[in-house]
Amino acid sequence: MKKVLVAFLLCIGMIFTGCLKSNKDFGQPQQKITSDTIVNGNYWAFNIGDSHADIYTKAQELREEKKIKTISVVNNVFTNLTAIKDKLPLYHALFLDATTATANGIQLYFENGKVKNIYNNAGQLLSSWPWGAGSGNIIRSEDPVNTIYDKLVEIKKITEYSPYFQRMSMFYKDIATAYDVDMDQSSQWLFTSPVSEKVFLQINFKFKNYVVDSIMVDRVEEL
Numbered sequence: 001m002k003k004v005l006v007a008f009l010l011c012i013g014m015i016f017t018g019c020l021k022s023n024k025d026f027g028q029p030q031q032k033i034t035s036d037t038i039v040n041g042n043y044w045a046f047n048i049g050d051s052h053a054d055i056y057t058k059a060q061e062l063r064e065e066k067k068i069k070t071i072s073v074v075n076n077v078f079t080n081l082t083a084i085k086d087k088l089p090l091y092h093a094l095f096l097d098a099t100t101a102t103a104n105g106i107q108l109y110f111e112n113g114k115v116k117n118i119y120n121n122a123g124q125l126l127s128s129w130p131w132g133a134g135s136g137n138i139i140r141s142e143d144p145v146n147t148i149y150d151k152l153v154e155i156k157k158i159t160e161y162s163p164y165f166q167r168m169s170m171f172y173k174d175i176a177t178a179y180d181v182d183m184d185q186s187s188q189w190l191f192t193s194p195v196s197e198k199v200f201l202q203i204n205f206k207f208k209n210y211v212v213d214s215i216m217v218d219r220v221e222e223l
Contacts, residue, residue: 029223033199038215043203050212052184055205056175059191063175066193071173074188078168081156083182085149089113090180092172094148096164097121106164108139108148110174115143130161184210198222 040048044066045058059068070092078084088094088110097105105121106129118126118141128140137154156165173183175191183189190204204216 030220031223033219033221035216035218038217039213043215043217046203046205046212046215048212048215051210052186052189052207053179055189055212056179056183059175068175068191068193071175071183071189071191072171073173073183073186074171075186076170076173076183078170079166081152081165081168084168084170087170087180087182088145088148090174090177091170092174093170095167095169095171097167097169098163099166101167104164110145113145115139115141115145115148117141130155130158132158132160195219 038048042048045062046055050058056071059071062068084094092110094108094110095105096108101121103120103122107117107119107121108115108129109117109119118129118139120126128138130138133151133155137151139148139151139155143151152165155161173180187207188205189207190202193201193203195201199219199221202218202220204218205212206214206216
């Protein structure tokens with residue numbers, strides 16, 4: 001619950017300009033050990049001047065070695081439901097909310113092709129959502145992700161729930177799946193890579209004119 005509540009607070013505060021969290025739990029106390037910013041050359045296989053697609057391909061190639069599971073994509077936000085139809089299997093989560101973040105916003109988390117968890121932005125774990133839809137249109141834990149879109153189409157038609165579709169956010173890209181070209185519109189990505197049980201690297205890419213402008217590498221310890 002802490003992770004979900006903090007995610008909501010980040011949405012409110014617009015930290016990182018878009019409800020960004022790494023695949024480490026913000027509920028765990030942490031301290032930054034070192035921080036380096038690279039503006040020339042490279043880090044691992046990643047070069048200054050690489051495109052979004054270059055970074056994604058290289059991250060996939062390093063996925064097993066560096067234990068990279070998720071790329072967090074800042075401001076990967078949609079306002080048209082049809083735009084996310086083919087994207088759902090490519091991401092670890094979908095957030096639904098009004099244009100201005102609310103405590104009632106919904107967070108759907110996916111794992112292994114199924115809905116793993118459903119939370120509202122207040123941090124409440126839900127077994128299903130919404131309550132006012134017909135039984136055939138309710139999203140439940142363990143639902144296959146490939147059944148979600150048709151349910152969302154029907155839920156959006158319900159006046160009470162249509163505001164939830166003003167802002168649809170997909171921040172957590174499953175690196176094991178195909179590239180999503182809309183990721184090119186993001187100015188910032190990050191991922192984490194474990195060093196030891198309690199220490200991990202957070203690699204933060206900033207893009208300018210669609211290429212990497214800087215790479216920030218933070219070494220972080222969980223307390």
